[in-house]
Amino acid sequence: MTSPPPHGRTELSLTPVEAPPQLRADAARNRARLLEAAARLAAEQGAANLTMEAVACAAQVGKGTVFRRFGDRPGLLLALLDHQEQRFQEAFMSGPAPLGPGAPAGERLHAFGPAALRHEDAHRDLYLAAVQPDPARRHTVPARLVRHTHLAVLLREAGTDADVELAAQTLLGYLDTGLVHHLLTVRGLPLARVEAGWHDLVSRMLVRGH
Amino acid sequence: MTSPPPHGRTELSLTPVEAPPQLRADAARNRARLLEAAARLAAEQGAANLTMEAVACAAQVGKGTVFRRFGDRPGLLLALLDHQEQRFQEAFMSGPAPLGPGAPAGERLHAFGPAALRHEDAHRDLYLAAVQPDPARRHTVPARLVRHTHLAVLLREAGTDADVELAAQTLLGYLDTGLVHHLLTVRGLPLARVEAGWHDLVSRMLVRGH
DNA sequence: ACTATAAACGGACTTCGGTCCGGTTAGTTG
DNA sequence: CAACTAACCGGACCGAAGTCCGTTTATAGT
Structure with missing residues (x-):
């Protein structure tokens, strides 16, 4: 059993509300x-x-x-990514429309996929290396929670009649770093096709009364 | 670089067409x-x-x-799962309808989720332990390919106008062992809700002309 | 300044996955 | 049955993640 360090708490940064640990x-x-x-x-x-x-x-x-x-190792890699991740978060939480606020929720959802795809593409090796080997912990990474919440909010705002919790997970899954890497590199799909897939998926999530 | 062993090729079983390695x-x-x-x-x-x-x-x-x-370790765990996995594959490839052939493709898709969910639930710890730490290799596991192909065939058969390749990945992602475990155990969602989410997702994939 | 103490430090140590290679053996061929 | 060889075997070995614990030091309080 690993008990948390006395005070230094090993970097849980990147959650919106963050008390600076005040290191020595x-x-x-x-x-x-x-x-x-x-x-x-x-x-x-x-x-x-x-x-x-x-x-x-x-x-x-x-x-x-x-x-x-x-x-641990993922912790270090995540810390390395933290800066990039923050810039991306700012982009979709307070940046210019249609990714940021100002555009209707549906448009923001459509914009999110390509933005995330391109962002991760730019830091592919780091994101791939930072993946938690433990399947349980992969879903509790702060950055993932932020994205999940964001997507859930937008889905609700866009008036979907799906289960927002699950729909957000579905969308998140589509953007999974490993999956995207596999599609692009191993399967050789063009980026445009993966983006088109995103738009289609978002549209389907917003269809009402099927 | 790891070169494949001389003849014994370390178990790539579970791909439909399988040449028995004929061990000594x-x-x-x-x-x-x-x-x-x-x-x-x-x-x-x-x-x-x-x-x-x-x-x-x-x-x-x-x-x-x-x-x-x-x-390697995942290889051993996968081999341990092989028997269970084969039974599941038989169930959806040649078992009774609506999971197996005989029912319309749409119904088979709907049946697939709950079946997979319950199957993995029954062998949860093994499936979780067998997950490849390497994100690239996770998507090339034979069992995953079989499921992907199956879903893609059914989607096409059901006449979806989505990109079947990507839609199948989306469905597969929804059933990801780690994700499901997280939803059920950590988030505490009832199984029924996750199943309902599957049905909704399948329906959306089959909606036409949105 | 002085002292007390919580926090931080370093590096030896443990554990485990994975590799290597010299020796052994099943199976085949004449 | 003897000889040959490809496959197999075992376990020493290696690299890297993560733990432990005795020592050092920054800082707050007097």
């Missing part, structure tokens, strides 16, 4: 060094080949420190 | 012993806690033998 000065410095080292190594040799020990070593820090700060 | 006598004996030991250990202490070494040891066999035969 040295801890904050090491955290920054670790992220920088991780980013550099990931860029050099690919995120998939990143080892925790290499990061610790490159940051001139003990291995235990990495784990105390980030919990 | 001792190899076949050890394979059986390993599966039996694995099944016993999985039942005793949970599939999630199964270690390859423990299986090897319990089967009175070297560790290398386990890996040569099954490739």
